Amino acid sequence: MSRLHAAKTQALREQLSRGAGPVGLAKDTSNLFRDRAAGGRRRLDVRRFRDVLEVNAREGWVDAEGMVTYEDLVRGCLAQGVMPAVVPQLKTITLGGAMAGVGIEASSHRYGLVHDTAQEIEVLLGDGSIVLATPDNEHAGLFYGFPNSYGTLGYALRVKAKVVPVRRYVRLEHQPFAEAPRFFAALGERLRAGEADFIDGVVFGPREMVLTLGRFADQAPATSDYTFENIYYRSLRERREDFLSVHDYLWRWDTDWFWCSKNVGAQNPLVRRFVYGRKRLGSRTYTKIMRWNARVGLTKKLERLAGLHSESIIQDVDIPLERAGEFLEFYARDIGLWPQWVCPIGPAPHAGRFTLYPMAPGWYVNFGFWDVKRTRAAHPPGHFNRLVERKVAELGGIKSLYSESFFPQEEFRAAYGGAAYDALKRKYDPQGAFPTLYEKCVLRA
Numbered sequence: 001m002s003r004l005h006a007a008k009t010q011a012l013r014e015q016l017s018r019g020a021g022p023v024g025l026a027k028d029t030s031n032l033f034r035d036r037a038a039g040g041r042r043r044l045d046v047r048r049f050r051d052v053l054e055v056n057a058r059e060g061w062v063d064a065e066g067m068v069t070y071e072d073l074v075r076g077c078l079a080q081g082v083m084p085a086v087v088p089q090l091k092t093i094t095l096g097g098a099m100a101g102v103g104i105e106a107s108s109h110r111y112g113l114v115h116d117t118a119q120e121i122e123v124l125l126g127d128g129s130i131v132l133a134t135p136d137n138e139h140a141g142l143f144y145g146f147p148n149s150y151g152t153l154g155y156a157l158r159v160k161a162k163v164v165p166v167r168r169y170v171r172l173e174h175q176p177f178a179e180a181p182r183f184f185a186a187l188g189e190r191l192r193a194g195e196a197d198f199i200d201g202v203v204f205g206p207r208e209m210v211l212t213l214g215r216f217a218d219q220a221p222a223t224s225d226y227t228f229e230n231i232y233y234r235s236l237r238e239r240r241e242d243f244l245s246v247h248d249y250l251w252r253w254d255t256d257w258f259w260c261s262k263n264v265g266a267q268n269p270l271v272r273r274f275v276y277g278r279k280r281l282g283s284r285t286y287t288k289i290m291r292w293n294a295r296v297g298l299t300k301k302l303e304r305l306a307g308l309h310s311e312s313i314i315q316d317v318d319i320p321l322e323r324a325g326e327f328l329e330f331y332a333r334d335i336g337l338w339p340q341w342v343c344p345i346g347p348a349p350h351a352g353r354f355t356l357y358p359m360a361p362g363w364y365v366n367f368g369f370w371d372v373k374r375t376r377a378a379h380p381p382g383h384f385n386r387l388v389e390r391k392v393a394e395l396g397g398i399k400s401l402y403s404e405s406f407f408p409q410e411e412f413r414a415a416y417g418g419a420a421y422d423a424l425k426r427k428y429d430p431q432g433a434f435p436t437l438y439e440k441c442v443l444r445a
Contacts, residue, residue, distance in 0.1 A: 052064045085111040090253070122157045152437045171220070200344075318367075327367060335384060
């Protein structure tokens with residue numbers, strides 16, 4: 001541990017000791033998509049915990065502070081010829097946030113989720129104490145209970161995680177499909193073959209899917225640029241082969257927030273060029289616009305004038321590969337918001353041990369869908385999200401908790417830890433400095 005990190009840690013502990021009552025974080029970025037009242041929590045300023053402490057390419061790990069963004073973490077790792085084994089898709093996601101939540105990308109078929117790549121976590125508890133949690137020390141319970149805890153057990157001040165070697169380029173192969181059974185069969189074949197470095201895909205509609213295979217390469221005849229005028233997800237329909245630098249591949253989704261930039265006008269060529277410009281394109285800008293809109297309610301007002309009822313459906317769900325076709329059939333019938341991202345998750349050695357995000361042995365498929373469902377008919381709050389939650393449970397899957405959830409409490413407990421979570425809460429937050437997971441992720445007060 002560096003002296004500077006130790007000094008920052010001590011200052012944070014002193015700040016925590018000066019008050020009493022519930023605790024929250026003061027920070028500049030958030031990739032949570034659930035609106036909550038601010039409440040009366042004390043705010044701990046963790047914004048200084050944003051440094052990459054060490055990259056050890058030879059031994060295959062990076063040691064970094066919890067508030068480092070993946071943009072900075074990737075920069076530090078690529079300079080040493082490596083990348084974090086799993087790099088979530090948006091530049092502003094933090095390492096600690098990906099550990100407390102669930103982080104995924106196209107390398108997850110090899111390395112699992114972000115928390116599957118962790119080796120140790122330094123955690124600040126609600127009483128000001130700091131513990132080091134590893135898979136096999138006295139705090140192993142916290143190590144396996146921390147992912148998907150969303151700050152209800154403590155905050156990650158430092159994380160040591162796996163890195164893997166990179167080459168200069170990534171060659172992309174886009175394979176189109178018109179039928180879901182063939183698409184998922186081909187996905188299974190590619191997963192079992194294990195020759196691709198990256199695998200993900202996009203479902204443009206019930207009869208249009210593209211599977212993308214990425215492989216490291218030392219040379220490229222030419223590279224594409226999706227950081228300004230060209231839009232990456234559209235290229236999946238237009239090309240069968242593409243080349244990107246490793247840096248641009250890792251951030252291929254950030255420029256247009258996958259495809260959600262269309263909701264803020266950024267895919268209009270004139271608006272894109274003269275209003276946003278190259279520097280303002282990206283998730284950092286779109287998140288600010290979205291949060292402004294949530295505060296002022298502009299979109300809601302326009303929808304009411306048009307006689308529409310709307311519900312945000314921003315979800316990532318993980319479904320066993322053998323049931324993925326059933327989920328897509330349900331989604332096309334009852335939700336029908338396109339495009340939709342798909343990303344396979346490979347069997348990780350200890351995936352079943354993570355208390356709040358257990359996954360059975362075998363392959364899973366992550367479905368990511370982020371849009372607004374608008375209807376003429378009114379529905380109860382959370383109607384379409386509850387349809388998703390019920391279907392995920394029926395198919396033996398699990399969903400991330402970064403966005404709105406509508407579970408009844410007992411159903412939530414059965415899916416996310418139950419008595420095991422209660423035991424962790426009693427041990428690591430006995431005074432209730434942090435909310436419970438149900439309070440944080442489901443209740444709206």
